[in-house]
Amino acid sequence: MKTIDIIEETYAALTANKVRTGLTMLGIIIGISSVIAMTAIGNGAKSSIQSSIQSIGSNLIIITPGTQRSFGGPSAGRGSAQTLTAEDGLALSTEISNVSAVALDVSAREQVTAKGTNTNTSIIGTTASYGTVRNITVDDGMFLSDANIASDAKVAVIGPTTSTDLFGEGAEAVGQTIRIKGNEFKVIGVTVAKGGSGFTNSDDTIYIPYTTAQHYLTGNQYLTEIDISAADAESTTQVQTDATNLLLSEHHISDPTAADFSILNQADIIATASSVTSTFTVLLAAVAGISLLVGGIGIMNMMLTTVTERTREIGLRKAIGAKPRDISIQFLTESVALTFSGGMIGVILGAGIAYLVTKLGIIQTQVSLGSVLLAFGVSAAIGIIFGWYPAKRAARMSPIEALRFE
Numbered sequence: 001m002k003t004i005d006i007i008e009e010t011y012a013a014l015t016a017n018k019v020r021t022g023l024t025m026l027g028i029i030i031g032i033s034s035v036i037a038m039t040a041i042g043n044g045a046k047s048s049i050q051s052s053i054q055s056i057g058s059n060l061i062i063i064t065p066g067t068q069r070s071f072g073g074p075s076a077g078r079g080s081a082q083t084l085t086a087e088d089g090l091a092l093s094t095e096i097s098n099v100s101a102v103a104l105d106v107s108a109r110e111q112v113t114a115k116g117t118n119t120n121t122s123i124i125g126t127t128a129s130y131g132t133v134r135n136i137t138v139d140d141g142m143f144l145s146d147a148n149i150a151s152d153a154k155v156a157v158i159g160p161t162t163s164t165d166l167f168g169e170g171a172e173a174v175g176q177t178i179r180i181k182g183n184e185f186k187v188i189g190v191t192v193a194k195g196g197s198g199f200t201n202s203d204d205t206i207y208i209p210y211t212t213a214q215h216y217l218t219g220n221q222y223l224t225e226i227d228i229s230a231a232d233a234e235s236t237t238q239v240q241t242d243a244t245n246l247l248l249s250e251h252h253i254s255d256p257t258a259a260d261f262s263i264l265n266q267a268d269i270i271a272t273a274s275s276v277t278s279t280f281t282v283l284l285a286a287v288a289g290i291s292l293l294v295g296g297i298g299i300m301n302m303m304l305t306t307v308t309e310r311t312r313e314i315g316l317r318k319a320i321g322a323k324p325r326d327i328s329i330q331f332l333t334e335s336v337a338l339t340f341s342g343g344m345i346g347v348i349l350g351a352g353i354a355y356l357v358t359k360l361g362i363i364q365t366q367v368s369l370g371s372v373l374l375a376f377g378v379s380a381a382i383g384i385i386f387g388w389y390p391a392k393r394a395a396r397m398s399p400i401e402a403l404r405f406e
Helices: 004-014 018-055 087-094 146-150 160-167 210-218 235-248 268-307 311-319 324-359 369-395 398-405
Strands: 061-063 099-114 117-126 138-141 156-157 179-180 182-190 205-209 226-232 262-263
Touching: 004 018, 018 268, 018 369, 061 179, 061 235, 087 226, 087 235, 099 146, 099 160, 117 160, 117 210, 138 156, 146 210, 156 160, 156 179, 156 235, 160 182, 179 205, 182 205, 205 210, 205 226, 226 235, 235 262, 262 268, 268 311, 268 324, 268 369, 311 324, 311 398, 324 369
Parallel strands: 117 205, 156 182
Antiparallel strands: 061 226, 061 262, 099 117, 099 179, 099 226, 138 182, 156 205, 179 182
């Protein structure tokens, strides 16, 4: 048979019963569109997390008190233990090379009030260098100064979201007074909006001197975190190693496995977050891919039904000279055409869902060329795999028996 004849026969066969053809394609359409949409959302989530982590600082190294055992093991209270002090921060800033800045961090979450309004937000007691380490810039007023730290000053720098929550949209916040745990703080600055959500939202944060936070909020001398900004990306690993060795020495610990602190660099955090999102993306895509299997079974069922319905046609073709190969190619082409058409519609639908998710502001999605090509490849493969048996069955029919079929 000529190629044009095969195409014409395929079109005629698939359009003879449009409803059945459409329902058969539905499983492939749903499966492909789900895989495309889930992959796009997963890629977007990964990119968003990476951007969010990168925005918190350049060449960042984070030290937290306590240790974190391997997955499934006991935790020694990482982040909640009390082992880091201001003396540790001073040692890190003066005794390690290739360090551009060190910031101390005393974190808490408190209810904050101002002029009859209130909000529950993150309070970070820190040093003047925090802005450098965490890429925090001031839009109005000024950031914390060394004099504020030394004098336990009751001053605060607030994020734009916190400013809106407390004083209203567009209101002048600098010079206003806020209350934290019954203590009045004067607002001396408002930071530039960076965006973010949850624990990474610097826009919904209040910064005060760490000495003030220790005095009025936590009531002790311990730190929640120490942040180090390495001079450049190339020296980050060396700074991390030097910081680990220095703190082990400062805390009089000879066995590194018994360290009472944890240290991570930005690359470690990004790699871990990317690994988690990649795993979830694959998992979601795999779950969505189950419908492809169901769709493939549906196509095999339809093709077997079609072979039965067209038994006399097959017999007639063979009687006038059609070879088994011609019959096999005809039915296999119909199967591939079904899945390929379903795959095309599925890609368009999946991309549309991803676009809608982005437009609604839920998350910035990314449809990759690889996922589109994979979808087309998978749909074609399903057509070949699930269409092979019905095609072979049609090709092996005896023309005499086929012509006798009622």
